Amino acid sequence: MHLVIIGNGITGVTAALTARKLQPEARITLVSAESAHHFSRPALMYVYLGDLRYQDIKPYEDWFWTENRLELVHATATGLDTATNTVQLDNGTTLTYDKLLLATGSRGRRGPWPGAELAGVQTFVTLPDLELMTRDTRQGVRQAVIVGGGLIGVELAEMLAAKGVAVTMLIRDARYWGAILPPEEAALVQRQLDAHHIVCRYETELQEILADENGRVRAVRTTAGEQLPCQWLGLAIGVEPNLDLARAGDLEVDKGVLVNEHLQTSAPHVYAAGDCTQLREFAKGELAVEQLWYTGRQQGETVAYTLCNADAPRSYQRGQWFNSAKFFDLEYQTYGRVPAEPAAGEHSFCWQHPTRAALLRINFRADTLAVTGLNVLGLRQRHDTWAAWLQAGTPVTEVMANLGAANFDPEFFRQYEKVMVAQFNQQFPQHAVQLRRRKGLFRV
Amino acid sequence: MTTAQPLTADAPLPEVAGTEKLLLALVGLGLLLLLPAAFDADAPRAHAAFYAALGLISVGTLGWAGWKYGQKPPGVYNHNLWLRASTSRGAVAWVTGIVLTGFYVILYWFSSPDDQGNFGPLNQLVHALDPFSQLLRHKPADQWFLYGTFYTLAILLMGGRGLWKYRSSPYHLIRTGSLMFFQLGFAFLLPGLLLAFQRPEFYFSYFWPLKQEYLFPDTVGYLLKDGGPGLGVFMVFWTAVISFVGVPVLTYFFGKRWYCSWVCGCGGLAETAGDPYRQLSDKSRTAWKWEVRIIYTVLVVIVALTALLWVGASGAVPALQSITQPLSKAYGFAIGSVFSGVIGVGFYPLMGARVWCRFGCPMAAYLGLIQKHFSRFRITTNGAQCISCGNCSNVCEMGIDVKQYAQRGEPIIRASCVGCGMCSTACPRGVLNLENGPRDNRYQGSQLISADSLRILS
Numbered sequence: 068m069h070l071v072i073i074g075n076g077i078t079g080v081t082a083a084l085t086a087r088k089l090q091p092e093a094r095i096t097l098v099s100a101e102s103a104h105h106f107s108r109p110a111l112m113y114v115y116l117g118d119l120r121y122q123d124i125k126p127y128e129d130w131f132w133t134e135n136r137l138e139l140v141h142a143t144a145t146g147l148d149t150a151t152n153t154v155q156l157d158n159g160t161t162l163t164y165d166k167l168l169l170a171t172g173s174r175g176r177r178g179p180w181p182g183a184e185l186a187g188v189q190t191f192v193t194l195p196d197l198e199l200m201t202r203d204t205r206q207g208v209r210q211a212v213i214v215g216g217g218l219i220g221v222e223l224a225e226m227l228a229a230k231g232v233a234v235t236m237l238i239r240d241a242r243y244w245g246a247i248l249p250p251e252e253a254a255l256v257q258r259q260l261d262a263h264h265i266v267c268r269y270e271t272e273l274q275e276i277l278a279d280e281n282g283r284v285r286a287v288r289t290t291a292g293e294q295l296p297c298q299w300l301g302l303a304i305g306v307e308p309n310l311d312l313a314r315a316g317d318l319e320v321d322k323g324v325l326v327n328e329h330l331q332t333s334a335p336h337v338y339a340a341g342d343c344t345q346l347r348e349f350a351k352g353e354l355a356v357e358q359l360w361y362t363g364r365q366q367g368e369t370v371a372y373t374l375c376n377a378d379a380p381r382s383y384q385r386g387q388w389f390n391s392a393k394f395f396d397l398e399y400q401t402y403g404r405v406p407a408e409p410a411a412g413e414h415s416f417c418w419q420h421p422t423r424a425a426l427l428r429i430n431f432r433a434d435t436l437a438v439t440g441l442n443v444l445g446l447r448q449r450h451d452t453w454a455a456w457l458q459a460g461t462p463v464t465e466v467m468a469n470l471g472a473a474n475f476d477p478e479f480f481r482q483y484e485k486v487m488v489a490q491f492n493q494q495f496p497q498h499a500v501q502l503r504r505r506k507g508l509f510r511v
Numbered sequence: 512m513t514t515a516q517p518l519t520a521d522a523p524l525p526e527v528a529g530t531e532k533l534l535l536a537l538v539g540l541g542l543l544l545l546l547p548a549a550f551d552a553d554a555p556r557a558h559a560a561f562y563a564a565l566g567l568i569s570v571g572t573l574g575w576a577g578w579k580y581g582q583k584p585p586g587v588y589n590h591n592l593w594l595r596a597s598t599s600r601g602a603v604a605w606v607t608g609i610v611l612t613g614f615y616v617i618l619y620w621f622s623s624p625d626d627q628g629n630f631g632p633l634n635q636l637v638h639a640l641d642p643f644s645q646l647l648r649h650k651p652a653d654q655w656f657l658y659g660t661f662y663t664l665a666i667l668l669m670g671g672r673g674l675w676k677y678r679s680s681p682y683h684l685i686r687t688g689s690l691m692f693f694q695l696g697f698a699f700l701l702p703g704l705l706l707a708f709q710r711p712e713f714y715f716s717y718f719w720p721l722k723q724e725y726l727f728p729d730t731v732g733y734l735l736k737d738g739g740p741g742l743g744v745f746m747v748f749w750t751a752v753i754s755f756v757g758v759p760v761l762t763y764f765f766g767k768r769w770y771c772s773w774v775c776g777c778g779g780l781a782e783t784a785g786d787p788y789r790q791l792s793d794k795s796r797t798a799w800k801w802e803v804r805i806i807y808t809v810l811v812v813i814v815a816l817t818a819l820l821w822v823g824a825s826g827a828v829p830a831l832q833s834i835t836q837p838l839s840k841a842y843g844f845a846i847g848s849v850f851s852g853v854i855g856v857g858f859y860p861l862m863g864a865r866v867w868c869r870f871g872c873p874m875a876a877y878l879g880l881i882q883k884h885f886s887r888f889r890i891t892t893n894g895a896q897c898i899s900c901g902n903c904s905n906v907c908e909m910g911i912d913v914k915q916y917a918q919r920g921e922p923i924i925r926a927s928c929v930g931c932g933m934c935s936t937a938c939p940r941g942v943l944n945l946e947n948g949p950r951d952n953r954y955q956g957s958q959l960i961s962a963d964s965l966r967i968l969s
Contacts, residue, residue, distance in 0.1 A: 077899075085961070107898060107899040107900050107901060109898040109900055110898070110899070110900035110901055110902075113900060113901075113902060114522070115522050116522075116589075116590045116591070117522055117524075117590055117591035117592060117593050117594035117595075118589040118590060118592065118593070118902065118905065119593060119900075119901055119902065119905050120593050123593075123901045123904070123905050124899075124900060124901050125901075126899040126901070126914060126915075126918055128795060128796060130796070201521050201522050201523075202521070204523055205521065205522075205523045206523075208523075229525065229590050229591075230523050230524070230525045231525040231526055259584075262583075262584045263583070263584075360898050361895060364895075364960075368961055389894070389895070389896070391896050391940040391941065392940075393939040393940065395584075395586070396584055396585065396586030396587070396679070398939070398940070398941050400896070400940075400941055447893070447941035447944070448941075449893060449894070450893045450894020450895065450896055450957065450959060451893075451894050451957055451958065451959060454894065454959055475891075475893055475941060475944050476944075477680065477681075477682045477932060477935050477936070477944060477945065478681075478682050478945060478946075479681035479682050479684075479685055480680075480681055480682070481681075
């Protein structure tokens, strides 16, 4: 079998590694326009910050690909003919596949604004984006504006602030990451933004991008009518699937490449996974298009089973939600579902340290008391423990009593389980519990 | 379309503030003052320059660290390490490496006192410490006292920097405090006081096979004779008990970190003075292959040599004496001086601070074997949260490619891990945690991620 994978991001590479395990004899080719080798996309910011070099964000050493017989092609796939099972590359070669996986990922959305093509205006998703930003911020950038109050926005703010650039963020919501974070969490992130001197304009959007005589951004005008001078403008309003190749092959596309539960596209032998896909059917509370490192990895693994054995295709199952991020110095982990606004039929228990940046929120059903989600900021919680609790619908009383079992903070860190339980008992006296388990995997 | 790989050297650097330049200038001036301290013919003036140099270096280092890490809230400070010449093998790093290497060469081979008590190029520096040495040890200073003073000062000053830099982590505060305590108390003051009381200069924090001669027949004989029936016997008992009972027991419970990153002087210097260089260790598989080849060879050699020395000393094989004595000398030269000193510290700015600990130290090899096969210690990976960013591998001074394990959801159980805890601190997703627990299923990874099972080592 010749498996051709377009895209060497986490989705394509996970599919390749899984396929190699399942079919030791298969010929596997990875095609990427972006980079010669797989790299960690969430780590791009650390290269700009000087924490790491480019070679440090490659998850595997270069010998890994040869030794595992994964052929790497550094070229752009420009054409797809599903009738002849061929992919055309811009270097003149044509690849013939038995199975094709599109893992083309996504690119930053540029929005509707005139002037988005000016020098010094860009998105931040890809390796070329990093190179562009590196070149464009080397000299003469004293002020920068970032549009978008999400994860990429705060990354850009951290990157620029570390270089001494004055940063203003334009955020559509009334609080940071308002679609995802409840107000208490957003307020803690706000403290980080304040401590790092990031200016935030809430309920404010970009109106217009103003150019200087050299065609470079010199200022922006906001919907509040304010004019902000800036020599660099970051557009961090989300990402959109890369669909060029799918369109070239006449695959059915909508927002993303349309796939069924086996991640199969409208064409035979052609599959798609990761950021670029749109699920035709999905469970309640899940999304048709998901653009996360973790979901990309899951889809890449799932699709490899189908690619290697079409007689026993595997359905993609979203599984328990989890995510994590870091806002400047503040770590964030979430397991299960914690909506930004309180959900009907659910209680939300939220503990905060009076002075330190530390927060724990546990959501649970009012009727069965089953836990439904966790947010932590400035604390670390054990993924496996929470996955088991959420899977089993463990009652919050059981979880609170054993909270220490999920504590993943390093040794000698202050343990807050006692005060958390005390506050829980005060808030929910009808469900009062006694702390049974202290920190540690093995201590009871 | 093909794209060139980005050069991190192109990323912009923030402007260095005037305050920072001033504080660094104080350190630089202090270092320069060591030249007149060493070579000014006027002895009182040279001594004044010596103490002024130490003062400027101390004030400058602590002031610089206080300013630099006080500018921002507590957190992880790894920005620009790969952009600055001093911490990314640039010109400054090479000059630093050459100066350090040169100092060790002079110390080991060109500063032994002649008949007049002249310590060669280090003579004035050594004599500048005479009053202090008289006070502590009741005897004049020598080149080793000068070295010990510099060494301890480096650990205390850069330890102070570490305490401030890593103040967000109680683990690093306690661990750094422990290293500073053992260096100052057990590796500097106590040996000095023992001399003051006319006892053998003994380091209670170093053990065979790192301090190989402590279990050599000559040293044991000397300790028993000069230490007297009480102290001498205790010293021999102490070194033997720690080497053969303390090491396995403590390593079983805590991993090798109880020694390598909490007590040991070599580790102490690496964790404090070497902290700016931890990212320089080579993470490649090739480096790991050399590590395994070299370090276990050193362990085998020193075990065999120790055994041979005892056989020789027993007189059972009379011809052995003529072989073991030169062998012991050669080991002391090649491993004790060249490897642990000149290369071990001299190459800090080029190869990272744990070159000796990783490639050469027989104690680390011995502790590592126990840690790998008979210990409750491991670094746990938190479920499926790893994003393969590489910050953990970057800060690993032992050159472990930590992310290879983290991205598979596997616990990290490696002979070389000294348990410094930096991977856990640097991880931006809260994925890594140093833990001690039952040995059952110690290698069990998370069920939330499928390991790709493709090999990474061997």
